[in-house]
Amino acid sequence: DTAVSQTPKYLVTQMGNDKSIKCEQNLGHDTMYWYKQDSKKFLKIMFSYNNKELIINETVPNRFSPKSPDKAHLNLHINSLELGDSAVYFCASSQGARGFGETQYFGPGTRLLVL
């Protein structure tokens, strides 16, 4: 009964490859997010979608492209992977977009290692 799930849990790939990470939430939330946690453990927002519409797009290379086929899913596609993309990627969701009082629910993370 996982609220926010991500696949795969681990991803090891070579530089230059293209890969996708999938996220699904069964909470009925309208808003979903992607965060990146680097090797120094800093967590940073990358993207956010509200009702399938992109509402946050932080300074992220164009190689990263999010896609929300419906409110329950937010996928992250990464082209031409680089060593610096190695990190843990977390998906999250919340009921609304304004967020000042909203609780965000995080997935377990996808550990990406680029060799």
Next chain:
Amino acid sequence: DAKTTQPNSMESNEEEPVHLPCNHSTISGTDYIHWYRQLPSQGPEYVIHGLTSNVNNRMASLAIAEDRKSSTLILHRATLRDAAVYYCILRYAGGTSYGKLTFGQGTILTVHP
């Protein structure tokens, strides 16, 4: 988002109370104070949030200073499972913040048996 300052690390013994401080001297009147924690190898987890008054829930209590320039997360009886990184985050209530959480370095809490 306004900035927060937390100690890098704290230690506690099991079953003792833990007070985790957070300074946010540039907080604005519409900023909510949120606490999340991240257990080892897991995603962040919501703990508690408040605006002006102290708040209690099943996980913790949040004590907010009268001038709102600081707050304290209180774990009443620490357990080994509470060992985690605790993040104090300010969230702006209006504009186009769109709910993003801006994480700082957090406080690493170690709980000793």
